[in-house]
Amino acid sequence: MKRISLYADSPKGLSDGELFAALDLAILSKKESLRKVLLLPPDFTRFHSGAGKIVEHLYHALKDTCTVDIMPALGTHVPVSQEEIRQMFGSVPPERFLVHNWREDVVKIGEVPKEYVTEISEGLVNETIPVEVNRRLLDPSYDLILSIGQVVPHEVVGMANYGKNIFVGVGGKDMINIVHMLGAFYGLERLMGRDFSPVRKVFDYAEEHFLKNIPLCYVLTVTTAPRGEIAMHGLFIGRERRGFEEAVALSQQKNMTFMEKPIQKCVVLLDEHEFKTTWVGNKAVYRTRMAIADGGELIVLAPGVERFGEDMGNDAIIAKYGYCGRENVLRLVAENRDLQENLGAAAHLIHGSSDGRFSITYCTRKLSEEAVRSVHFDWAPYDEMVKRYNPETLEDGWNTLPDGEQIYFVRNPALGLWASRERFEQ
Secondary structure (H helix, E strand, O other): OOOEEEEOOOOOOOOHHHHHHHHHHHHHOOHHHOOEEEEEOOOHHHHHHOHHHHHHHHHHHHOOOOEEEEOOOOOOOOOOOHHHHHHHHOOOOHHHEOOOOOOOOEEEEEEEOHHHHHHHOOOOOOOOEEEEEEHHHHOOOOOEEEEEEEOOEEOOOEEOOOHHHHHOOOEOHHHHHHHHHHHHHHOHHHHOOOOOOHHHHHHHHHHHHHOOOOOEEEEEEEEEOHHHOOEEEEEEEEOOHHHHHHHHHHHHHHOEEEEOOOEEEEEEEOOOOOOOEHHHHOHHHHOOOEOEEEEEEEEEEEOOOOEOOOOHHHHHHHHHHOOOOHHHHHHHHHHOHHHHOOHHHHHHHHHOOOOOOOEEEEEEOOOOHHHHHHOOOEEEEHHHHHHHOOOOOOOOEEEEOOOOOEEEEEOOHHHOEEEEHHHHHO
């Protein structure tokens, strides 16, 4: 496919015409030779990636001349529902969608050597990492596999997408578990918003050594969504890492907000259609943790959150241990086999804690006070809290309420990283 790097001139982002023309140009040279194509977009929790309209356009551009399969890169998340398919992917027929099962649908294609893992992790992890992908990626009938998704700060790998969409999005449990714990051991503050984290180096190694013979190409976006309106600031198409690096540089400009002073009270909204679990909703915690002052307060407005885990096995582990902080989780991992066998869930317990630095209050409708408090969060009723912190009247960023209280409001934590400059640089 033709390599493309397209930047938006307008603050409103690329127009649909510019986006579709670039996609058409990218596939033009291969279109006549394609007989079967696999698209790997994100799931509904990455609705604002702009991947939905990309998939819809590519499907209609290719469907008359070849078979187009679509397999959302679920990772550990629940399958995309019929209604979510309609909302995100528009007119694409639901029967074209395949479901990735991270526990059962994968094959091992190699290993990242123990010596390399020890070196890049500074000795924090000393074991071989198996490389697993969905078996369909090895199907020789596919002429082209397009991995589609958004580059944005991420809590495990530093910056989302590129190899992460393969090795986590359509990867297997053993690799997912180990790399999540590797990122947690290394430290969220050390990797979020940065390229070349230890986890990224694992993915790069696996990409270089085990994906060379797969007809894979990346379609990467950089987006923001002020007031919910998606603006696509860049589109990067190609197989080479260079396109990812360009997207990283743009995302660092568009998706990272540096605070001149720490936030004493941060209010974060979790859209009820996008965030249904604390597994995903805890982006409110780790995407803002470097911006919140010691002794500060995080209020999470979570009207759609109804359970803990996307996966029922992980849900049970969260309910059992709760978000109890890094040091406690490391001790519990050493003592409990269920955590040893589910290191991704253990890492998530670390991600969702402030380690006692600031309080976290979940404001829910569907998840009970008892359940919220049982996993070490504070609780308040959503319908009461929203009267004071009304998303319809709050502006993104600093707000001063009528009684003089100053808060910082984040409308969607999935779209960025907030940090005090001092804490980030340290």
